[in-house]
Amino acid sequence: MSKFYQWINERLELDDAIKFAKKKRVPIFYGTVWYYLGGVSLFLFAIQLVTGILLVLYYQPGAETAFESVKFIVSKVEFGWLIREIHSWSANLFILFVFFHMFTVFFAKAYRKPREMTWITGMLLLVLGLAFGFSGYLLPWNELAYFATKVGSDIAGAIPWVGEFMLRVLRAGDEVTGATLTRFYGIHIAILPGIFTVLLVMHLMMVQFQGMSVPPEIEKIPEEKRKTIPFFPDFVLRDFMVWLIVLNIIALLAVFFPWELGQKANPLVSAPAGIRPEWYFMFMFQTLKMIPAHVLFLEGELFGVMLFGVGGLIWFFVPFLDKKSHMGIRSRFWTWFGIFLVVYIIILTIWGYLV
Amino acid sequence: MMRFYVIFLLMLITTLSAEDSCISCHSELDEERDESDKIVAKYLSGIHAQKEVGCADCHGGDPEAFDDEDEAMWDVDNFLADMEKQDQLDMCGKCHSDPQYMRMFSASIKTDQVSQYLTSEHGKSLVKGNQKAAVCSDCHSYHDILPVQDPRSIVYALNVPVTCAQCHADGQYMKDSGLPIDQLSQFKKSVHGVALLEKEDITAPACNDCHGNHGAAPPDVVHVKDICGTCHVNNRDLFQKSHLFSELSKEGFGQCEACHENHAVLKPDDSFLDWSENSVCIKCHLDGGSAKIMADHFYTIIDSLKENLKLAHSIIDSAENKGMIVSELFFDLEEARKVLIHTRTNIHSFSTAYVDTNAAPGFKAAQAAILGAQASLNELGFRRKGLFYFSLIITFLVVVLGIKIRRMKK
Incomplete structure (x- = not known):
């Protein structure tokens, strides 16, 4: 074993990496638990990567084959049901944990100098995560997915100036058809993973090189007085323990709450009642439903899309807008802005499911 | 809408009055009549007005004589007013039995109504001089005659039973015929009557579908x-x-x-075969015997197929509710259901061998559905057991890691 390690070490310089990991310290304070959220998100992404590759072995994109192949995977392929369930559940949990991760980072002001780029890459990863969800939702080609994609892409079509072009690019035509499915499949398994991996590597490298951020009030404590533990092996083992628990939760969800396959999509039938997007788009969907048909001189839908566009940009550039954070001061405005956003998302999501 | 219709009718009357003395005079006479007796309004709502068949085409007379009633009607040789029932046949048949003339209105129109009628009980009775026998206007009404496809027509499928019952349910009118008068009340209770009159399913049979229409006979x-x-x-x-x-x-x-x-x-029911008061066999086979053995056999086959289907359905539902993919089993279920329907038909062979042979695929399909659903439930059990062992391993690893971390802390 030692000979094998030596052989690897001579080529990959593992000793240096371990030395770096051991040297790296993780702060211990009331918010240490937040540090696990990023790690869990990474773990969930890895699960999706593995299960996604396994699904690709059997999945056949195309209006005539997609639904049947998913049905085949879950009913005939040995443990196919498990792979699909884990893929679907880990995808949803991934978005959930990324949201948690993002808000804990926001409230800990971890985006402040010099970590602005870590926030930006994280935000881009969230956008890509949502795109993964949107594109993956259509792939089983069932009724719900078909109409949700139709509604979702319609909203994209409302974006000023580029909406119509985006709609056609997304749908690979004017309507949601088999061509849309093939396009979504390509986006889901090739384009998004490619960009995501590059951004993820950048994000992780920045986290590793800059170390863990602590909230401003902890930062004021002299460094020698702050409690820390080594990243390796102490924190890594803790991380690993959380991952195991998350894995067990996924297995539990997969067995007791399997995802319905439903009916095969049929573009000729009318949309079934209660068409809803995935839960992470629900607050936006509900907002659009509540906006009147016309707001001032704008169409309601356009107004909604612009509202989310502006809101998204503000959120995206918050490290540059929250100037007080660079001085280690918590800005009341930005804290309340974050609280408002969290409450808004929770209320609108619940509302969306109740009506 | 109503206002539009009245304006349209007035315009039509005004236009036609200028050309046709019948319309001109009878419109004035109609003003003193009740709504239901207004001849011109009725005529204008009917198919003949639509096809521009005028009053004189049926009644004769001179529609261009505007000044004198006698010149318009009574002095004209071919004028027909109050006519015998036999005359009505000739009047309608003049056009409706003329293929060349009728082809102007529709290429596929029938022209055998009068010849058919003469073979009917109505026709035969009329020839014998029975003036109560139904003729064209008794079933189609007069002046406001509408095509059979028009829901307002009294011979439209949904209206046929009531039209026939105008005479056939009238005890006084049917007194001398020796026929029963309860057909409509019986029909209303029947599976056909419920479908036609309550569910308004026009594919369900009305009187004419079994008795014929123009050639009506039992x-x-x-x-x-x-x-x-x-x-x-x-x-x-x-x-x-x-x-x-x-x-x-x-x-x-x-x-x-x-x-x-x-x-x-009656709506057919499996209890027809059950040897009890509902059984239809018992009406003739009072002593049971071989008829009872056969009926019992049929009843058992149908009942056990139904039970198999019920069982398969409940297990499939249970598996489906627990999230298992069982959609393929619905094909077996459908096959079994189809065989059950066929078996109900097959008993008309009054052959146990035939019924058994043809019911066998139904039992096979139901069994396949039951076994498939049970396999799904077993698979679910396997998954849950697997989850249990997996959770045990994870819990063990978490505990080991916890101990390790605690030791490292110390």
């Missing part, structure tokens, strides 16, 4: 199977080949109606 006892067989083809074919058919024919007994009634055709 079917002969020996031909009842053919009348019912027009729609119930498989039942007819199987029954015709059965031993029961030949025996009933020999004795001159009723066929389909012996079990199913005629006007009051």
Whole structure:
């Protein structure tokens, strides 16, 4: 074993990496638990990567084959049901944990100098995560997915100036058809993973090189007085323990709450009642439903899309807008802005499911 | 809408009055009549006005004589007013029996109504001089005659039973005919009547579908199977080949109606075969015997197929509710359900061997569905057991890691 390690070490310089990991310290304070959220998100992404590759072995994109192949995977392929369930559940949990991760980072002001780029890459990863969800939702080609994609892409079509072009690019035509499915499949398994991996590597490298951020009030404590533990092996083992628990939760969800396959999509039938997007788009969907048909001189839908566009940009550039954070001061405005956003998302999501 | 209709009618009357003395004078006369007696309004709402068949085309007279009533009607040789029923046949038949003339209105229009009528009980009775016998206007009304496809027409499928019952349910009118007058009340209770009159399903049979329309006559006892067989083809074919058919024919007994009634055709029920008061067999086979053995056999086959289906359905539902993919099993379920329906038809063969042979695939399909659903539930059990062991391993690893971390802390 030692000979094998030596052989690897001579080529990959593992000793240096371990030395770096051991040297790296993780702060211990009331918010240490937040540090696990990023790690869990990474773990969930890895699960999706593995299960996604396994699904690709059997999945056949195309209006005539997609639904049947998913049905085949879950009913005939040995443990196919498990792979699909884990893929679907880990995808949803991934978005959930990324949201948690993002808000804990926001409230800990971890985006402040010099970590602005870590926030930006994280935000881009969230956008890509949502795109993964949107594109993956259509792939089983069932009724719900078909109409949700139709509604979702319609909203994209409302974006000023580029909406119509985006709609056609997304749908690979004017309507949601088999061509849309093939396009979504390509986006889901090739384009998004490619960009995501590059951004993820950048994000992780920045986290590793800059170390863990602590909230401003902890930062004021002299460094020698702050409690820390080594990243390796102490924190890594803790991380690993959380991952195991998350894995067990996924297995539990997969067995007791399997995802319905439903009916095969049929573009000729009318949309079934209660068409809803995935839960992470629900607050936006509900907002659009509540906006009147016309707001001032704008169409309601356009107004909604612009509202989310502006809101998204503000959120995206918050490290540059929250100037007080660079001085280690918590800005009341930005804290309340974050609280408002969290409450808004929770209320609108619940509302969306109740009506 | 109503206002539009009245304005349209007034405009039409004004236009036609200028050309036709019948319309001109009778419009004035109609003003003093009740709504239901207004001849011109009725005529204008009918098919003849639509096709520009004028009053004089049926009644004769001179529609261009505006100044003198006698010149317009009474002095004209071909003028027909209050006519005998026989005259009505000639009047309608003048056009409706003329293929060349009728082809102007529709290429596929029938022109055999009068000849058919003369073969009907109505027609035969009229020829014998019975002035109560129904003629064209009794069923189609007069002046406001509408095409049969028009829901307002009294011969539209949904309205036929009431139209026939105008005479056939009138005890006083039918007094001398010797016919019963309860056909409509019986029909309303029947499976056909419920479908037609309550569910408004125009594919359900009305009186004319079994008795004919222009050639209306009660079917002969020996031909009842053919009348019912027009729609119930498989039942007819199987029954015709059965031993029961030949025996009933020999004795001159009723066929389909012996079990199913005629006007009051009951909704078929499996209890027909159950040897109890609901059984239709018991009506003739009072002593049971071989008929009871056969009926019991059929009843058992149908009942056990139903039970198998019920069981399969409940296990499939249970597996589906627990999230298992069982959609393929619905094909087996559908196959079994189809066989159950066919078995209900197959009993008209009155052959246990035939029924058994054809029911076998149904039992096989139901069993396949049951086994498939059970396999799904077993698979679910396997998954849950697997989850349990997996959770045990994870818990063990978490505990080991926890101990390790605690030791490292110390």
